Amino acid sequence: MKYIVGIGGMTNGGKTTLTNSLLKSLPNCCVIHQDDFFKPQDQIAVGEDGFKQWDVLESLDMEAMLSTVQAWMISPRKFARAHGVSVQLDASDTHILILEGFLLYSYKPLVDLYSRRYFLTVPYEECKWRRSTRRYMVPDPPGLFDGHVWPMYQKYKREMEANGVEVVYLDGMKSREELFHQVLEDIQNSLLNRS
Numbered sequence: 001m002k003y004i005v006g007i008g009g010m011t012n013g014g015k016t017t018l019t020n021s022l023l024k025s026l027p028n029c030c031v032i033h034q035d036d037f038f039k040p041q042d043q044i045a046v047g048e049d050g051f052k053q054w055d056v057l058e059s060l061d062m063e064a065m066l067s068t069v070q071a072w073m074i075s076p077r078k079f080a081r082a083h084g085v086s087v088q089l090d091a092s093d094t095h096i097l098i099l100e101g102f103l104l105y106s107y108k109p110l111v112d113l114y115s116r117r118y119f120l121t122v123p124y125e126e127c128k129w130r131r132s133t134r135r136y137m138v139p140d141p142p143g144l145f146d147g148h149v150w151p152m153y154q155k156y157k158r159e160m161e162a163n164g165v166e167v168v169y170l171d172g173m174k175s176r177e178e179l180f181h182q183v184l185e186d187i188q189n190s191l192l193n194r195s
Contacts (some may be wrong), residue, residue, distance in 0.1 A: 009120030034101020
């Protein structure tokens with residue numbers, strides 16, 4: 001059985017932390033990080049807001065991400081081995097792929113591939129504070145969060161909801177352990193119901 005999990009949501013909402021915990025706990029589990037598909041900096045447009053448009057779908061090579069997902073779908077065992085994941089033969093031939101990123105549910109060719117979609121949220125002030133404590137390869141210029149990052153998050157979330165994409169909303173203010181156990185239990189129950 002092939003099972004694709006989306007861990008989406010806002011910047012600095014806890015997606016990577018949750019993904020890394022799940023990766024360690026789920027059998028035959030691989031991960032694809034959307035951040036690995038950013039286009040080179042010189043291909044990122046400057047928008048009307050004056051900022052490089054990192055938080056828009058066009059900043060990502062989504063075709064390459066889709067091709068990577070399709071490679072997993074064709075042969076999850078081969079994909080796992082190629083990515084250093086040891087395959088457990090006693091796991092009922094269940095293979096899990098986690099897609100982690102901030103615009104997972106905005107790219108139509110991927111939307112219907114998910115077995116389960118999660119969406120992490122935190123309040124504006126918390127998100128802004130977390131973002132200010134992170135160090136990015138390309139540092140955030142002053143005003144980026146309020147002028148670009150937050151408005152783009154709101155825009156894509158509204159579009160996701162308007163398009164009827166069903167997600168399980170997760171409260172990113174919960175403890176790491178609580179979120180992890182909630183999602184792990186949900187995935188395990190979903191897998192049991194499919195077998």
